[in-house]
Amino acid sequence: MRAGAALCAGIAVWLLGAASCFAGDRLNILCGVDEAWCMTMQQAYEARTATRINMVRKSTGEILDQIRAEKDAPAVDVWWGGTGDTHLQAASEDLLQAYTSTRETDLLPWAQNFFALSGGRAAGIYAGALGFAYNSELLGKQNVSAPNCWKDLTSPSYRGRILAGNPTSSGTAFTMLATLVQLFGEDEAFAYMKALDRNVAEYTKAGAAPVKAAARGDALIGISFMHDAVTQKQAGAPLVIVAPCEGTGYEIGAVSIIRGTSRLQEAQRFVDFALSPEGQATGFQAGQNQVPSNARASLPAGAPDLSLIKMVDYDFATFGSPAERSRLLARFDADVHPPSQ
Template identity: 70%
Template sequence: MRGISAFGAGAALWLCAATAGMTAPSLTVLCGVDEAWCAVMQKAYEAKTGLEIAMTRRSTGDILNQIRAEKAAPTVDVWWGGTGDTHLQAGSENLLEPYQPAHERDMLPWAQNFFAMSGGRSAGIYAGALGFAYNADLLRAAKLPAPTCWKDLTDIAYRGRIQSGNPNSSGTAFTTLATLVQLFGEEEAFRYLAALNRNIERYTSSGSAPVKAAARGEVLIGISFMHDAVTQKEAGSPLVIVAPCEGTGYEIGAVSIVKGARHVEEAKRFVDFALSPEGQATGAAAGQNQVPSNAMAGLPLAAPDISLIKMVDYDFATFGSPEERSRLLERFDAVVSATN
């Protein structure tokens, strides 16, 4: 996957290119979706424009932290992908540039609402429901009951058999945290998280890592967005995907232009491409199964039908605010520390 690397390696390569007199990238993008989609999107945009771009994959929380740290002198032009509440937080901190994209009129209603909520600073590019998946082969071998609800995951039978993302770095995991608060109320949600923590084998920095580990048979259960689990199942893994019985939350993945971007006109063209049917088709081409935001874009055949899933009325405005996010993360860290 040319051009995709850990941030430190990407920065070093860029510096070497500059000092050697090579052509610098015309656009720098931080990518918050799966690595495969990052690669396909980069190739498609470069083929369409004839330009070379630098694309680096990072977890959503890490992207927000980098953009904050570089506020005075941004090195990034576009933030593409990752959970929308984190984009909203960046917008509320004046870290993003307002832009009216060319395809905004073609967006589905949930994406138009998200764009309005962001004050025109972030546009929704896909939606996906939260859930979990278990490895059917491991479940059968261990003779364990199949979980169907969030609260099933606290059963002692799953001690050390579950992976989840860390909400400090993973947008998926922060969506999980916010979903549980909205489903159960904050006090019950944190009692639940303390009980669940006893069964967690590992907290991952990436939100899709838990279901990938379950697909490989390294862990029984992975908490993640359902479309990430579908991608693994389509590749042949023995995953059973669960929409929790109590209900669940969802994400709106977004794209934003970083305030102070050095290549702002090219950044606008990238956003327009990301919202076009052609740009959104790169998700299915990369084996991804999110629901695209453009009404003219084709729906991936294996995409979960989110209209059939019991969903919370996810409060993006509240959980996208810096104060609420920081407060919940601090409380989460205290719970995990206290129960370890």
């Protein structure tokens, strides 16, 4: 209990510091993973290198928007974490600096394939499967059946009881949108999401927020990456984690150097650390359960076994395209959930 309180207090202090402007004499990093992992990575890197860094946590869509806005005078040096298709969009817009880390040959094949797909501008650091989790205690009290499939979530019995991310800001939610298009076809996917929208109480900015709410009992069902639900379950939450019966998609989280950085060598050193077994171990140390990309890194005990999950052959090239992302988001706003709602 004391350790948990100390961690929460540490995160609060870290977030307060992150709210300040980026310092000119430090390596400036935008972080797309959970706040606890952002803080743990910052502490590990500073201890390892004696280099001070500024680490600011934002949702993936917000990071992409900031990097686009600052392309002529970047204030950020490194983008660490967040769904890989968004990194690919930035790479295709020439917002990222190519770099081949000395650690690249240690990476698993899926990460090496991702690196090649990015043109050497983004490196895979972890993988995770999409799914949902429900609060078993609430399920019993509300006397509703347990969901096992994507299409179960459109049942009227879940009206107002589901939380999901907003794909305009959340990389997790965009992965869900792209996954459904690949599973069902575009028109059926949007018809499904419109039906699901009737049951969604709120669209959150951050992708992990829905399962955190389900863990607290603030929602019955949260749609997110399964490793985020595992973290909540390990902390004692009464969650049941579901890999949808129809199949599901997955993310490759990535790290990228921002084109135009004035701290290129230090940014490269951070990427090397992020791809090392030591750097990837910070995820487990922060209570995270993604599958690390370095073959020499230890697999967290709670990491979902991706080989046992029915997965789509996720098309990172198509859904990492800025044009395709913009088109799908515009259709989501028009057909499913207008921004004013």
